[in-house]
Amino acid sequence: MRPGEGPEPPSIAVVGGGFSGVAVAAQLLRRGRPVRVTLVNRFGPLGRGVAYRTRLEAHVLNVPAGGMSGLPDDPEHFLRWARGRDPATTAETYVSRRQYGEYLEFLLREAEGVKAGVLERVVGEVLDIETDAEGVCLTFADGSKRRVDRVVLALGNYSPANPPAEGADFYSSERYVRDPWIRGSLDVIRPGESVLMLGTGLTALDIAVDLAGRGVKLPLRAVSRHGLLPHPHAPAKTGPHPPPELVDPPLTARGLVRAVRGATKSLDGNWRAAVNALRPATPGIWEELDVTERSRFLRHARPYWDVHRHRAAPATRAAVERMRESGELQIRAARVLRYETTGDGVRVLIRPRGTARTEPLFVERVVNCTGPSSDVRRIGDRLLDALCKRGLVAPDLLGLGLEVSDELALLGSDGRPSRTLYLVGPLLKAKFWEATAVPELRKHAAFIAERLLP
Ligand SMILES: Cc1cc2nc3c(=O)[nH]c(=O)nc-3n(C[C@H](O)[C@H](O)[C@H](O)COP(=O)(O)OP(=O)(O)OC[C@H]3O[C@@H](n4cnc5c(N)ncnc54)[C@H](O)[C@@H]3O)c2cc1C
Numbered sequence: 350m351r352p353g354e355g356p357e358p359p360s361i362a363v364v365g366g367g368f369s370g371v372a373v374a375a376q377l378l379r380r381g382r383p384v385r386v387t388l389v390n391r392f393g394p395l396g397r398g399v400a401y402r403t404r405l406e407a408h409v410l411n412v413p414a415g416g417m418s419g420l421p422d423d424p425e426h427f428l429r430w431a432r433g434r435d436p437a438t439t440a441e442t443y444v445s446r447r448q449y450g451e452y453l454e455f456l457l458r459e460a461e462g463v464k465a466g467v468l469e470r471v472v473g474e475v476l477d478i479e480t481d482a483e484g485v486c487l488t489f490a491d492g493s494k495r496r497v498d499r500v501v502l503a504l505g506n507y508s509p510a511n512p513p514a515e516g517a518d519f520y521s522s523e524r525y526v527r528d529p530w531i532r533g534s535l536d537v538i539r540p541g542e543s544v545l546m547l548g549t550g551l552t553a554l555d556i557a558v559d560l561a562g563r564g565v566k567l568p569l570r571a572v573s574r575h576g577l578l579p580h581p582h583a584p585a586k587t588g589p590h591p592p593p594e595l596v597d598p599p600l601t602a603r604g605l606v607r608a609v610r611g612a613t614k615s616l617d618g619n620w621r622a623a624v625n626a627l628r629p630a631t632p633g634i635w636e637e638l639d640v641t642e643r644s645r646f647l648r649h650a651r652p653y654w655d656v657h658r659h660r661a662a663p664a665t666r667a668a669v670e671r672m673r674e675s676g677e678l679q680i681r682a683a684r685v686l687r688y689e690t691t692g693d694g695v696r697v698l699i700r701p702r703g704t705a706r707t708e709p710l711f712v713e714r715v716v717n718c719t720g721p722s723s724d725v726r727r728i729g730d731r732l733l734d735a736l737c738k739r740g741l742v743a744p745d746l747l748g749l750g751l752e753v754s755d756e757l758a759l760l761g762s763d764g765r766p767s768r769t770l771y772l773v774g775p776l777l778k779a780k781f782w783e784a785t786a787v788p789e790l791r792k793h794a795a796f797i798a799e800r801l802l803p
Pocket residue numbers: 364365366367368369370371389390391392397398399400401409410411412446473474475476503504505506507530552721732773774775785786787788790
C-alpha cells in the first residue's frame with residue numbers, strides 16, 4: 350500500500366534480532382498482508398544473537414541440519430539453503446553456527462520478497478517501553494522514541510549469572526570472564542595461562558575447544574555440581590506412538606523421572622528415543638505441574654535432564670572426550686566456595702561433591718560457562734528492569750522467564766494479559782520449559798505472527 354491509498358498498515362516492533370526476532374519478523378512478512386515491521390537489535394548484522402555470532406567453524410550447531418529450518422511448515426528450508434552452499438550437506442550434518450547466522454539473514458531477505466509488508470532494520474538498544482490507549486512507545490538508548498501498535502519482545506539469552514560464592518568481588522576482576530559469548534571476551538586470556546571453567550554443559554564444551562586452540566596451559570579445569578557432560582547425539586528414531594509410560598505420565602517430578610526410566614526400558618535402553626518422545630508433550634506437562642513439583646524437578650532432576658536432552662554435536666563431544674582421556678581436561682564434581690585473589694592468579698576453594706572437605710585450585714583465569722541466565726529479577730538488564738518497574742511484565746517464581754497468556758501476550762504485575770506486548774524466545778521457559786531451541790522457537794514465532802496478523 351502506498352501512502353495516501355488507505356488506512357495505515359499495522360505497525361509491529363520486534364525487539365531483539367537473534368533467531369526469535371528474525372523468525373517473528375519473517376513470519377509477519379510471509380503472511381502477505383500490509384504491515385510495517387521494525388526489527389531492532391543492539392548490533393548488526395541481524396540473526397546472530399548469542400548463539401550464531403561465533404566466528405569459529407568448530408562451533409557447530411547442536412542440532413543436525415534437518416532439524417534447523419526457521420519455518421515450521423517447511424522443515425527442509427535450512428537444509429536446501431545449506432545444500433546450495435555445500436551439496437554434500439545432509440539432514441544429519443552439523444553445520445557451523447556462523448553459517449546458520451547467514452541463513453537467518455537469508456530467511457529475512459526472502460520474507461521481504463513477499464512485498465506486501467515493509468521491514469525496517471534498526472540497530473539500537475531499547476531501554477524503556479510505555480503503553481497507552483494508542484499503542485506502544487519505545488525509548489532507545491540514544492534518547493529517540495518510536496510509536497508502534499504492538500511489540501514482540503525477543504530479548505533472548507542473557508549473560509550467565511555469577512555463581513554465589515565468598516569473595517564474590519573477584520567477579521569484577523579482569524581475571525574473570527563472565528560471558529564467553531561476548532565477542533573478544535576470551536582475548537584477555539594469554540597462551541600458557543591456566544584456566545578454570547565454571548560449568549560443564551554445552552557452553553563448556555565449545556569453550557574448551559576454543560581455549561585449547563588458544564594454547565592455554567593444560568590441563569584445562571572445569572567444575573560443576575555434578576560434573577556431568579552433555580551426551581552426544583546419536584540416531585534415535587522414535588516410533589509413531591510414544592511408549593505407554595509417557596502417555597499421561599504422573600504429574601510429579603519423581604513420577605516423571607520414573608516414567609522416562611520405564612520408557613527407556615521398553616525401548617531397549619534407548620534413552621534418546623524416550624527423551625525425544627517426551628519432547629512434544631513437555632510443554633503440556635510443564636503447564637500441568639504445580640510450582641512445588643516444578644521446583645523439585647529443577648532441584649533434583651535438572652542436571653540429569655540437561656545432559657540427556659541438550660545433547661552435543663558428535664564431533665564436539667568427541668574432541669572434548671579426547672581432551673579428557675589424555676588428561677588435557679580435568680572435570681570435577683564440586684561446588685565453588687570461595688575466591689581469594691593472589692598476586693599472580695586466584696585461589697579457588699572448592700568442595701568436591703559428597704564430601705565435607707575443601708580443596709584449593711590455583712588458576713590465572715576463570716571463565717563462566719554456566720549458560721544463559723533467565724532470572725529476570727537478577728539479570729540487571731535495563732529494559733527488563735524498566736518493564737518490571739512499570740508493572741508491564743511478571744517474572745515467574747522460579748526464575749525461568751516471564752509469565753505469558755496462552756496467546757503469548759505478556760502478563761502484567763496485575764496478572765492480566767497485555768493487548769500490545771508479546772513474548773517469544775527462551776524467557777518462555779517459564780510457561781513451556783521446552784523453549785530454548787529452534788524447533789520450538791520457530792513454532793512460537795509462527796504462532797505469534799498468526800495472532801498479530803490473523
Ligand atoms: C551458545 C549457544 C548455542 C546454541 N546453539 C543452538 C543450536 O545449535 N541449535 C538450536 O536449536 N539452539 C541453539 N541454541 C539455543 C538458542 O537459544 C536458540 O537457538 C536461539 O538462538 C535463541 O534466539 P533468541 O533470538 O531468542 O535469543 P538471542 O540469540 O539471545 O538474541 C536476542 C537478541 O536480542 C538483542 N536484544 C536484547 N535486548 C535488547 C534490547 N533491549 N534492545 C535491542 N536488542 C536487544 C540481543 O542483543 C540479541 O541480539 C544455542 C544457544 C546458545 C547460547
